[in-house]
Amino acid sequence: MSRGRPPKFDENQVLDTAAALFKRDGYDAVSVADLCRETGLAMQSLYHRFGDKAGLYREALDRYGRTANDPQITALEADDDALAAVRGFVRQWKRHAGAGPDGGCLFTQAMARGDRTQPEAPDATARAYTARLRKALAATLRRAVGAGQLAADTDVPGVADALLTLAFGVAVVGRGGMPASMIDHAVAAGLALLDRHASGAGRG
Amino acid sequence: MSRGRPPKFDENQVLDTAAALFKRDGYDAVSVADLCRETGLAMQSLYHRFGDKAGLYREALDRYGRTANDPQITALEADDDALAAVRGFVRQWKRHAGAGPDGGCLFTQAMARGDRTQPEAPDATARAYTARLRKALAATLRRAVGAGQLAADTDVPGVADALLTLAFGVAVVGRGGMPASMIDHAVAAGLALLDRHASGAGRG
DNA sequence: TGATTTTTTGAGCAAATAATCTAAAATTAA
DNA sequence: TTAATTTTAGATTATTTGCTCAAAAAATCA
Numbered sequence: 001m002s003r004g005r006p007p008k009f010d011e012n013q014v015l016d017t018a019a020a021l022f023k024r025d026g027y028d029a030v031s032v033a034d035l036c037r038e039t040g041l042a043m044q045s046l047y048h049r050f051g052d053k054a055g056l057y058r059e060a061l062d063r064y065g066r067t068a069n070d071p072q073i074t075a076l077e078a079d080d081d082a083l084a085a086v087r088g089f090v091r092q093w094k095r096h097a098g099a100g101p102d103g104g105c106l107f108t109q110a111m112a113r114g115d116r117t118q119p120e121a122p123d124a125t126a127r128a129y130t131a132r133l134r135k136a137l138a139a140t141l142r143r144a145v146g147a148g149q150l151a152a153d154t155d156v157p158g159v160a161d162a163l164l165t166l167a168f169g170v171a172v173v174g175r176g177g178m179p180a181s182m183i184d185h186a187v188a189a190g191l192a193l194l195d196r197h198a199s200g201a202g203r204g
Numbered sequence: 205m206s207r208g209r210p211p212k213f214d215e216n217q218v219l220d221t222a223a224a225l226f227k228r229d230g231y232d233a234v235s236v237a238d239l240c241r242e243t244g245l246a247m248q249s250l251y252h253r254f255g256d257k258a259g260l261y262r263e264a265l266d267r268y269g270r271t272a273n274d275p276q277i278t279a280l281e282a283d284d285d286a287l288a289a290v291r292g293f294v295r296q297w298k299r300h301a302g303a304g305p306d307g308g309c310l311f312t313q314a315m316a317r318g319d320r321t322q323p324e325a326p327d328a329t330a331r332a333y334t335a336r337l338r339k340a341l342a343a344t345l346r347r348a349v350g351a352g353q354l355a356a357d358t359d360v361p362g363v364a365d366a367l368l369t370l371a372f373g374v375a376v377v378g379r380g381g382m383p384a385s386m387i388d389h390a391v392a393a394g395l396a397l398l399d400r401h402a403s404g405a406g407r408g
Numbered sequence: 409t410g411a412t413t414t415t416t417t418g419a420g421c422a423a424a425t426a427a428t429c430t431a432a433a434a435t436t437a438a
Numbered sequence: 439t440t441a442a443t444t445t446t447a448g449a450t451t452a453t454t455t456g457c458t459c460a461a462a463a464a465a466t467c468a
Contacts, residue, residue, distance in 0.1 A: 004414020005464040026317055028232030032456060042416060043457085049415090053456065111380025112316035113230055127381055134386075161386045162393030166366070169373030176315025177331055182338075182365045189366030189397065196400060208444020209434040236426060246446055247427085253445090257426065409468100416463065425454065433446070438439100 011049075014039045015063035018056055023064075023106040027057055027113060027122070058122050064106045065129035073136040082144035083194065086137070086163070090190040093167050097174020097183045108171040134164055154197040166190050215253075218243045219267035222260055227268075227310040231261055231317060231326070262326050268310045269333035277340040286348035287398065290341070290367070294394035297371050301378025301387045312375040338368055358401040370394050 017039045021030045032053050036043050050056040072089060079085035096105045107126035115121045138160040144150045170186050221243045225234045236257050240247050254260040276293060283289035300309045311330035319325045342364040348354045374390050 003466050007415065026232065028230065045416060047457070108376055109316060111376050112313060114379050123380055130382065158389045158392055161389035165373035165377050165386060165390040166370055167373070168376040169369035169371070172312055172315050172372040172376055173369050175318050176327055178334065181361070182369060185362045185365035186369040188362055193393065207436050211445065249446060251427070
């Protein structure tokens, strides 16, 4: 067993709470005092465990990647019906657009904020996780092509990047309070993009 | 003529500088001292003219809307070739993705940051200008339909919103430092979306 | 038990922050 | 000139910020 006094807090719970705060208000607008109040951690406990505010932010981003990003990858890979999997990915964009505790996207926050000054920039985490999702998305599309669900000449990287970029757009537009119909139209466009390449279902 | 001592600074120049700072670093990361140093304004001059930091931010957003958003609307409306105008709109997304002083998008920053607590929230300005662009984009697409450039059954609001959402996504993805090929693919997807509805040019 | 390790507690610090006070400087109108 | 008006100047203030110091509390191991 571990030697010293046992921690009073659940680490993942702390990270989830911190991630929610950073997602809602942005890194700069969340103070360490806010973090302590919301997570229940004493100040020194926070610094002892996470080093500093940026350290907690980085770990919160990582936790978010594991709990919000990776499951999407898993869902893409798990579904035997590759095209249906991608469609499912598109359909759940609405979640990123909402304002509630489940809404919004921390990676969009992190990327919009940027911070390329430091070598260990926090948005590097967001970038890395997004790159993995991008890869998985392309792989699933390739699988759909292989299964004959999408046309053989489908530009797989092009479609994958278009969908992913659209997903980020949905997060911004939703967060910005633009009309909900914009989100619906974006989702519809994502699905239509897939339909366009679906074999044997061409339009016109 | 105005009565008192004449201002030493050019107002628009100050707003442009402020907008560039806010765009690059975000509202919270820019201090009033930064703003004074970069704009050359004395602290008291800044507060005398703009009230407070938020006031300067709001006016900078407005200035950005006039100098970066509205010209896009004008370009859409001015071009007799409606479809070409929309294509031009899509092609210049790359600019929003860049990192230099011309790169990035202040409205994306403002929307991602959010701030729906206040009634006169700063992102309301971004929302209002974006709404105008959205309207103009739809109008131009409708014009293209009327001119027979796009199919009569084109879902105009759907296409407009898809393009605009994609544009926001490009800004985030570019700012986040994702591969440049993502931007290229997003632009290509925007153009392909138009091609898909172009009359007499169906694929497959 | 006593020594060791780790976490918690609570107070507090230096620096940066947005914003203000008072007064001088530069212009126009009378 | 004189008065009125507006902008600039420099110093300052109260608050908030991220962060640290010293010591007590709770566990394990000898």
